Amino acid sequence: MKRTNVILLIVIAVLLLVPLLLPVADHLDEPFSGADGQAEAAIVETHPDYQPWFESFWEPPSGEIESLLFSLQAALGAGLLGYYFGLRRGQAEGRAQESPRVDQ
Amino acid sequence: MHIMEGFLPPAHAAAWTAAAVPFVVAGSRSIARILKENPQAKLLLATSGAFAFVLSALKLPSVTGSCSHPTGTGLGAVLFGPSVMAVAGAIVLLFQALLLAHGGITTLGANVFSMAIVGPWIAYGVFRGIRGLRGSLAVAVFFAAMLGDLATYVTTSVQIALAFPDPASGFTGALLKFTSIFAFTQIPLAIIEGLLTVIIINLLSQYSRSELVGLRFIPGEAK
Known part of the structure; x- marks a missing residue:
């Protein structure tokens, strides 16, 4: 069981390292930006008139x-x-x- | 999967909130029942919530060149049933909406619906399905957590596409666009969540066997 878990952890580490080591983000203006922010940008792009009708009470x-x-x-x-x-x-x-x- | 504060029109925000509330109410009743029948499950229940707390705080890089986070809701869903995760997920999302400006109060219903309801229910359904077909525990847990995670991001894509259909290609075009932002990025992260959840289940099988038997998660005689 212990060995299985160590192997699984190694697989996880590889899955995390692959995108960082391969040039997957080199063509992007903002490499490794958040998907949430990208979605927000995509909404604004097709709906430039949309006004968010509520603001966060507090932002870091x-x-x-x-x-x-x-x-x-x-x-x-x-x-x-x-x-x-x-x-x-x-x-x-x-x-x-x-x-x-x-x-x- | 966080839809930002104010980024769903009021009617959509209200509809998703109305859809989410009954699940959260049912979830809190379910938690009360579990703790009454099985008081020693309290710590494991809290630990399942803690798993979602950790995983949803980790924004991981993906092969699409962007970052997103796993949800961690599959673990609790397969251990305790999907209902309880509506409450745990709502707590995580409320924390992030209030303290991190990630997601929001107006979009809380929609975000709870995708992360704390659809994800856990898909995870639970996949787990039951694979176990019903006599698949191994590890395989069932892996696919449950992975597909639950992915289902959350597909749901988010649907929610945004419904609110913001593409001016030219309509709902379908918008769905494709938001799926490519969310769901493709999520594939490797969903695999990671599946593997991590298997590790946790392995550890539980080793150290908490009687607890898992008590929850009827694995067959055996309760001690």
Whole structure:
């Protein structure tokens, strides 16, 4: 199981590296821009008269603050995932240590 | 898949919100029922939500030369059923709308519909279908998470194409355009999400077997 997971992680790493290493974005004005922003631009292109009728209450004042909040989101999730698997692994090992004593 | 704040006309925004609300209400009831029947599932339920929290924060590069993020909603959908992810996904999207200006309040209904409803239901349907055909657990989980992720982005493309049909080629032309922006970019990312979800299920099978049996996710005798 452990080996399968390591292989899967390597495949994931390759899938992430391929677009970065191959010249897939060289012809673009903005390489690796977000798809959400591209869609917004495409809407404005065909519907230049469309006025967004609502604005965000608050926007991160800079790219740094935005990346801070995205990191926070990922860290909160990753922290809980790590807690869960650490707890369950410890419990599984605790059970494994207890059971031989029962046999004796 | 985030439709930006104000970027759906009011009628569309209202219609998608109306479509999403019943699923979120049903989802919160479903969570209450699961926790009543199976109180020790609380931590795994939170962990499934956390998985969506992590994955939707990671904007990954794709072979199309643009970036997008996976959704992470397939895991919870196959473990707990699709309903619960309507709530978890709505929490993620609300966080991003309020703190990150990603998506928005007016487009929350549409974004919840694509990421927290269509994605999980497709994932759940694919999982049940493949398991019904006696496919292996890993294969079922992979295709469930991958196709759920992809379905979310196809839904977003449909939502935008309905609101902004191409002046020349109409809805179909707009759908093709937005699909090429969202769905093609998403293919490698959906594969990554499928593989990551398999890794999590592998870890759960190793360390939380009795929990998975308790959820009737895998057959066996509950301890």
